[in-house]
Amino acid sequence: MSVDHLTQLNTDSRLNDSHKSSKSEEKHKPKEHKHKEHKSKDRDKDREKSKHSSSSSKNHSNSEHKDSSEKKHKDKEREKDKVKHRDGSSDKHKHKDKEKRKEEKDKIHSSSSGSGDRIKKENGFTSPPRIKQEPDDDYIPSIKVENKPMKRPREDDDVDFKPKKIKSEDVKKAKKRKSEMDIKNKKSKVKVESSGQGKKKKKEEEDKWKWWEEERYTDGVKWKFLEHKGPVFAPPYEPLPDNVHFYYDGKHMKLNPQSEEVATFFGKMLDHEYTTKDIFRKNFFKDWRKEMKPEEKAIITDLNKCNFEEINQYFKAQSEARKQMSKEEKQKLKEENEKLLQEYGFCIMDNHKERIANFRIEPPGLFRGRGNHPKMGMLKRRIRPQDIIINCSKDSKIPSPPAGQKWKEVRHDNKVTWLVSWTENIQGSIKYIMLNPSSRIKGEKDWQKYETARTLKKLVDKIRAQYREDWKSKEMKVRQRAVALYFIDKLALRAGNEKEEGETADTVGCCSLRVEHINLHVELDGQEYVVEFDFLGKDSIRYYNKVPVEKRVFKNLQLFMENKQPEDDLFDRLNTSILNKHLQELMDGLTAKVFRTYNASITLQQQLKELTNPDENVAAKILSYNRANRAVAILCNHQRAPPKTFEKSMQNLQTKIDAKKEQIGLARRELKGAKADYKVRKDEKCRKSVESKKKALQRLEDQLMKLEVQATDREENKQIALGTSKLNYLDPRISIAWCKKWGIPIEKIYNKTQREKFAWAIDMADEDFEF
DNA sequence: CGCCGAACTTAGGACATCTGAG
């Protein structure tokens, strides 16, 4: 964190202190009453702000030029909004407990700096600089918003699918549907496949079902038939052998299996840093004691007197032993695993065998949330059959629970995609077993996601024009919405839902940004109107970025921050639901996250165009691809902890480079010598020697280049994770089109799993595909 | 209309397995 960031923070808080507003009184209200009070306070504040904003908008209006025709329209809208506002409907109602946050903050930072300290500790690296060029979009935006279904609805004759006739009938149907579709969609790639085309073709089609050539369900039905074998439970606890001891206060103590199991969870983790954290230890100890027998509970009262060392050693030895297993043993284990996969890893959904993603129930253990999680260390309990809800077809073979046990419930809900669910005990949220990304049900959704993003592409200019216009709105709420949307669009921020405090780590997204998360600089490093962002986002990954913004945005931010405490919401009149409602009106299916998908994909496409050099070889082109991918990862702030071995491996590489350089020096000298010889002797032998020396030198130089490129690549990738964007944000058809265009084998870009996930795209994208 | 739970996508880290340079 830079010095001026710190001073800025301090200045801010001082400034705010002198302007103590209604907020500060509120701080001392008892918590229980807070909820309602907050609401009415906010309403007051809203009115006040509203006044304020309309008066101050005069101040900011010097650069405002009004388009009269549009103004009329706008005014009408404002009128509407104002009416709504009078109802109190636009009040923001957050039940975030700011008091607490403030107190905490005061505790931590009583004397000095801002939030930066904490942030750095939590996640030691800073965000790399990000680039995102605005796509030079020559597209003419269309006004019409239509989200035409990609396919026709399924026919009703599918209703009584019977599991028995699993595939043969289906192939016929697929063909029928496909031919209809081909006519309708005028697909460039026509697949010839008359019904009389032999068994081989049929077989292939069975192996690789092309669900994307079939119609989709409409009306929320997710499947017509679903059969599976239920989940695989975590193996039961195996008590420790008698020679592995637990000590309390130096004395050996035999724990009963139930509390022993929980002890092993802690013992296994001894090497992890977080077993030293106070919250972790406190939560663990509390939950552990709940599992103890009264006698144990009476004795074990202080975690510091517990010695898990032997337990720790035991598990280390176990994992060592696993590594040392013979080939045959490993093979056997692998086969058993495979058998389990074959039995439980697949289900039958609508006549097709589909892979299940997570068919194993999460084993018990100690919860470790990410970042500074208030619940870290709590016991994640073992899931039993009686906790499990099974979802499948009525007419399917219903999975049987383990002997002597019962499911919590068996239901037949074909409006959802999950096969199994249970409620987890840490947050009380529901967990699911669902299908693999290669499945129809996931693939269709994925495809649709990119289609929505492409629809946004057609409208984005209009939407941008609109939110720029809204920066001038008389209404605070509209301005906040417009500025937030600008951030979401320009910086690919996440929407930022409100979170319940004390339940999760303190992280934010766009709508939940607080005043303390940004710093305004009228001038910074030679740039005007710079906003400095510094906050923890999803997974407590730090987002740090300095962005020059338009003057109007800057002025708006100043306005939003007026009379606020650092821990107050920046966009106090906005939340994700308001924002998304607005977006929904702009385009069918538009939500905040679509901007991330759109901007990621368009950035890839444009970077690929820019970086690919037709004359270069495959390796160089792939490097370009990775660079393009990296640009997206940076945009989306996909970070990773630098690999543990990074420094070392970098050093090794450097050593290699140095060695290579030395070799080159040597080769140069030799070449020189050979040349000199040739000059004197002019004979064939010498000429050949020169030639070969030249070649050798050339080869070495090539190798050096390669190493240096590798080093750069690795350095650039140190903190950047490419996988997330590749898997979730980049329309696979862009990459596939690029591969086809430049003759790059798809395997160089997508591994086997990824090719399975993106099979639909591989099949349908040709080299002309444009996102 | 706001709140909350349900359902589903997105996310990084741990661990296992593969690979290719020495």
Next chain:
DNA sequence: CTCAGATGTCCTAAGTTCGGCG
């Protein structure tokens, strides 16, 4: 052949969105 580093898989936490309910 060996081993380090790269790559792939698994795991499950942490987001977003939506719809229903009071």
